Amino acid sequence: MNKTIIKFGNWIFTYRNFLFPLLYIFLFIPSEMLFKNTELVTFIGLFLIIAGIVIRSLTIGLEYIKRGGLKRKIHAEKLVTGGIYGICRNPMYLGNLIILAGFGIYANSVLFTFIIFPAYIFIYWAIIKAEENFLTEKFGDKFIRYKNSVHPLIPDFSKFRNLFKNRKFKWRKVLFKEYNSYFLYILGLSALSLYLNRISLTYFTITIIISLSVYLLIKVIKYKNKNAWSE
Structure with missing residues (x-):
């Protein structure tokens, strides 16, 4: 099962720039509404979208990792554990998921929020598993120790106070x-x-x-x- 997930994650990583925009189309498909209050979904949706963008910006501004892999395959020259990566192993994916949730709520779409968004979660989970496999093979115990001390998506807020310590945004x-x-x-x-x-x-x-x-x-x-x- 794990090998299948890793294989799927590698495939998704290769073609993600083509697949992800296709799922965006589901925002425009008529769906049952989450809430009748349009102002509420607008506020919550925009808040989440902005929050996700802030997370992405903090990630890049504090400790940039070259994205996109090498020749559309998972790749890493070094293991980055500083900046926001010290409190969350995949802050860019976390930011993306929050943005996607925001779009689903902003669209007031049951279809996107409860069907397409969970599909995004599964896709990112598969990519994370594929990346973990690559990083374990390349960095060995160093990555395993990092993996065991930092959650892949949920930030450790107890370490947040050290986020900007000795770092320039x-x-x-x-x-x-x-x-x-x-x-x-x-x-x-x-x-x-x-x-x-x-x-x-x-x-x-x-x-x-x-x-x-x-x-x-x-x-x-x-x-x-x-x-x-x-x-």
């Missing part, structure tokens, strides 16, 4: 690495809001024009001064 690195994701979050949320009639077409258009302009500006700055913005 690198906001430029966050912007440099995450600007594409930020744009996609805004695009996805704006499209969903338009579909749900929570914003007008005019507001949607203005939001996309502004966010696209900022996106292109950062992209140009990144291209012209890559080293300075990646420090």
Whole structure:
């Protein structure tokens, strides 16, 4: 069973950039509502989306790990245990799951929240198992000790006070690495809001024009001064 999960996790890791956007489509499929109070789901959904983005940003700003693997396969040059990785082994996945939960609640969708979101949890669990297998083979006892002391997803808040100790938050690195994701979050949320009639077409258009302009500006700055913005 474990070998099957690891094999599935490796396969998902390879094709995740194609599969994950497909599941986003389920937000636009009509579904039973979670709550009748639209203001409530809007508030909770936005809160979770922002919380997930903050977790991702903290992760990158405090201790960046090169993402995407090598040739779309799981890979790691070194074992990173500092920053937010000292209180949670997979903070990026945690942030992603919180964002996805936020989108499901924001859409007020029973279908996404109780069927698609659990599917995401299973997918990330399989990827984590595949990554654990790779890291155990590469780093041996060093990773096993780390694995036994830090939970894969649930943060150890007792260690939170040490998160910023002797560390500088690198906001430029966050912007440099995450600007594409930020744009996609805004695009996805704006499209969903338009579909749900929570914003007008005019507001949607203005939001996309502004966010696209900022996106292109950062992209140009990144291209012209890559080293300075990646420090």
